[in-house]
Amino acid sequence: MPFIPHTEDDVREMLDSLGAERVEQLFDEIPSDLRIRRLEGVPAGLSEQEIGRLMRERALGDRSPLSFLGAGAYEHHVPAAVWEIATRGEFYSAYTPYQAEASQGTLQLIYEYQSMVAALADMDVSNASLYDGASALAEAALMALRIQRKDTTRRILVPASLNPRYKSVLETICAPQSIEFHELARDDASGRIAGDALANAPDAAALVVAQPNFFGVLEDVDRLERFARERGMLLIGAVNPTSLALVKPPGRWGENGADIACGDGQPLGVPLSSGGPYFGFMTCRRAHVRQMPGRLVGRTRDADGREGFVLTLQAREQHIRRSKARSNICTNQGLAVTAATIYMTLLGPAGLRQVAAASHARTRSLVARLESQGLARRFSAPYFHEAALRLGTPAAPALERLLESTGIIGGYDLGRDEEALADCVLVCATETKTEADLDTYAAALDRAVDKAAVAARA
Amino acid sequence: MSEIPADLHFAETHEWVRELDDGTLELGISEHAQASLGDLVYVELPEVGAEVSAGEGLAVVESTKAASDVYSPVDGEIVAVNEALTDSPELVNQDSYGDGWLVRIKPADGGLPANLMDAGHYAAHIDSES
Numbered sequence: 283m284p285f286i287p288h289t290e291d292d293v294r295e296m297l298d299s300l301g302a303e304r305v306e307q308l309f310d311e312i313p314s315d316l317r318i319r320r321l322e323g324v325p326a327g328l329s330e331q332e333i334g335r336l337m338r339e340r341a342l343g344d345r346s347p348l349s350f351l352g353a354g355a356y357e358h359h360v361p362a363a364v365w366e367i368a369t370r371g372e373f374y375s376a377y378t379p380y381q382a383e384a385s386q387g388t389l390q391l392i393y394e395y396q397s398m399v400a401a402l403a404d405m406d407v408s409n410a411s412l413y414d415g416a417s418a419l420a421e422a423a424l425m426a427l428r429i430q431r432k433d434t435t436r437r438i439l440v441p442a443s444l445n446p447r448y449k450s451v452l453e454t455i456c457a458p459q460s461i462e463f464h465e466l467a468r469d470d471a472s473g474r475i476a477g478d479a480l481a482n483a484p485d486a487a488a489l490v491v492a493q494p495n496f497f498g499v500l501e502d503v504d505r506l507e508r509f510a511r512e513r514g515m516l517l518i519g520a521v522n523p524t525s526l527a528l529v530k531p532p533g534r535w536g537e538n539g540a541d542i543a544c545g546d547g548q549p550l551g552v553p554l555s556s557g558g559p560y561f562g563f564m565t566c567r568r569a570h571v572r573q574m575p576g577r578l579v580g581r582t583r584d585a586d587g588r589e590g591f592v593l594t595l596q597a598r599e600q601h602i603r604r605s606k607a608r609s610n611i612c613t614n615q616g617l618a619v620t621a622a623t624i625y626m627t628l629l630g631p632a633g634l635r636q637v638a639a640a641s642h643a644r645t646r647s648l649v650a651r652l653e654s655q656g657l658a659r660r661f662s663a664p665y666f667h668e669a670a671l672r673l674g675t676p677a678a679p680a681l682e683r684l685l686e687s688t689g690i691i692g693g694y695d696l697g698r699d700e701e702a703l704a705d706c707v708l709v710c711a712t713e714t715k716t717e718a719d720l721d722t723y724a725a726a727l728d729r730a731v732d733k734a735a736v737a738a739r740a
Numbered sequence: 741m742s743e744i745p746a747d748l749h750f751a752e753t754h755e756w757v758r759e760l761d762d763g764t765l766e767l768g769i770s771e772h773a774q775a776s777l778g779d780l781v782y783v784e785l786p787e788v789g790a791e792v793s794a795g796e797g798l799a800v801v802e803s804t805k806a807a808s809d810v811y812s813p814v815d816g817e818i819v820a821v822n823e824a825l826t827d828s829p830e831l832v833n834q835d836s837y838g839d840g841w842l843v844r845i846k847p848a849d850g851g852l853p854a855n856l857m858d859a860g861h862y863a864a865h866i867d868s869e870s
Contacts, residue, residue: 431787572782597782597807606800606809 344556345689350648350723352668352710353496353694354415354445355560356524356549358637359714360621361628364551368621375616382577382593388616389591392579395623402526402626402634403519403543404533405565409576411614415546416451418562419490419520421575421609422542423456425566426488426516428573428608429541437462437486439515441475443495446699448520473499473661473670480509488516491540493532494525497696497708498645498668499661507536519543523550523563525666527631528638532565542566542574551625552618561615561622572598575609640713641667644720648711651724657731660696660706668710670696670703675735677707684730692727744771745837749852750862751813756837757856760844764819765852768841769801769810769832772866778803780829785821785843792816792845794853799842801832810842814853820844 288296293305302308309317328336349357367373372387382389396408412418423438440452442465452463464484469476473495489510494500503519510517519532519540526532532543548560566574572595580594600607629637645667649659652671660670673680677695684692697704711720748756754773758766774780784800792798797809798818821843825831832840857865 572784596805597802602805602807606797606807 340556347685347689347691348719348722349691350693350709350711350715351691352498353708354447354546355554355557356667356710356712357554357714358524358549358712360551360553360625363628364621364624367624368617373617373620383590386591389579389593391620391623392577393581393591394627395619396579398623398626399523399563400565402523402531403521403565404531404539405543406568407571407574407578408563408565409574409578409614411547411619412544412562412564412576413615414558414560414562415520415544415548416445416448416562417455418544418546418564419448419518420452420455422518422544422564423452423461423488423490424459424609425542425570425573425575426518427461429516429570430487435485435487436460437464437484439464439466439483439486439489441466441468441490441492441495443468443473443475443497443499444490444492444520445496471661472663473497474501474663475506485513486515488518490518490520492520493529494522494666494668497661497670498665498710499663500529500666503530503532503535507538507540511536511538516541521545522666523547524634524638524641527634528642529666539567541570547618547622550622552621559615559618561618571595573608574598575607577614637713641711644711644713644715645669645709647717648709648715648720648723651720652727655724655728660703667712668708670706670708673705673707673731675731675738676704678704679737680727680730680734681707683734684726687730688726690723690726692723692730744859744863746859748837748859749856750859750865751811751856752865753811755810755813757813757852759852763850764844764846765814765816766841766844767810767813768836770862771836774833774836774840777801777806777808780832783825783829783832783842785825786818788818788821790818792818812845813856814845814847815849816845816847818843819846
């Protein structure tokens with residue numbers, strides 16, 4: 283589908299038919315004190331050459347370190363075919379076109395994506411994706427409140443062990459809508475949501491469960507589903523898509539499964555790229571579909587009986603409902619979703635299970651090495667492909683020393699978010715790490731911790 | 741144009757209101773409104789017990805390409821909703837003044853608001869809009 287900008291003649295013609303001289307006049311009704319003449323802090327434009335150089339320099343700054351960092355974004359092998367296909371002219375756009383039905387290929391791709399994600403999560407319906415995992419969770423919170431329709435309880439239970447970045451996005455998006463988040467403390471031994479935190483929890487519209495949680499720990503989801511059901515709360519799962527190939531998907535948690543399941547789709551074929559763009563996925567039960575934000579593609583037949591794809595249930599959306607749309611920030615991430623669809627297609631269910639199993643095995647192998655060197659896991663509950671380890675010395679300087687001396691990114695300093703975990707590092711080893719990499723890391727970390735400990739004593 | 745029942749009262753926004761014997765008001769959308777919207781695929785109804793205010797949306801009727809708010813003509817409380825519409829929104833298309841009713845409202849201060857039209861004025865209102 284061509285994207286052709288307006289020519290000067292087009293613009294002139296449209297202005298003439300409106301009786302306007304200049305485009306700016308179309309904005310006259312906006313009071314002048316509400317209009318921003320210039321944006322503070324936004325630098326002037328750069329030429330193509332200048333921006334190209336700036337981006338190259340920034341990219342080089344990342345280097346290509348051996349990385350054991352997870353904490354929300356995960357390094358996986360992306361088959362070369364994924365982006366070779368995704369960047370073909372037919373696919374290479376971040377957007378679903380307006381007049382979407384004229385782009386049957388794009389709609390079919392989204393339909394296939396939705397089918398795969400729904401199957402992976404074992405949920406009824408998936409939308410065409412959202413901006414990222416954190417905003418998908420915020421949308422899930424808003425959606426839960428719409429489903430509950432109870433004006434009295436605008437409270438949502440959130441585990442303290444939720445990714446801190448997700449927590450701040452929840453606050454940013456939901457706090458202005460007077461939604462209150464009640465944190466459920468973790469059990470400090472297991473790393474799971476504490477039993478007494480649940481027992482003493484106030485009434486709420488929904489319970490958020492992160493699986494695995496920020497510390498890589500797998501929650502007892504069946505028990506949490508029973509708790510939510512007995513207390514009349516909706517259950518929202520914030521899940522890692524790779525893990526779903528191995529652990530029980532949210533659609534099968536407990537007796538009824540989750541009501542809404544969402545997460546960040548980055549692990550499915552999207553490179554780390556210095557932090558984005560990624561994409562958020564969102565799925566729900568069929569009964570809740572009208573409260574779901576975002577675009578939804580359906581398969582149908584045209585008047586001649588031929589199969590075709592359409593945007594469906596559009597009355598939820600901003601181009602129909604405007605201010606009453608389910609969401610006005612439900613941008614989908616067309617290009618990242620294209621890559622994820624190709625990634626899932628190439629791997630298939632068996633391939634994805636191999637990736638998940640290999641990542642789990644590598645992390646276990648890494649943890650075993652580090653334990654044999656005297657480090658201890660901070661939490662005892664089972665984990666997927668990430669684990670918190672106690673270094674016995676502040677993590678930040680040890681990680682810095684490790685990076686400086688060996689170029690290895692040794693993990694995530696948990697002291698960044700919580701003083702009590704200042705001696706803990708969150709490590710992740712996916713299928714991209716070899717046994718030799720694990721040896722290199724274990725030896726280098728050992729030295730860095732020793733030196734940091736010596737430096738601390740000095 | 742089909743016959744507009746003479747016992748109904750109409751709002752400018754194309755809702756009809758029928759006074760029931762128990763003093764509650766039954767509300768739906770007019771034949772003209774359903775015809776303009778086309779085949780309904782979904783009706784979003786309020787909860788029984790919900791408070792409504794005159795001029796505010798209390799329900800949403802949705803066809804394949806449009807969704808329209810249905811406004812309350814009075815302050816009051818929802819005492820019944822037409823549950824049949826959950827599975828059969830087409831009832832609004834088929835029988836907008838009968839089986840396609842949406843909600844029943846108990847008005848806060850009794851009686852019918854003064855700004856509603858009778859059938860004759862409503863017919864003229866439709867003509868003036870077209």
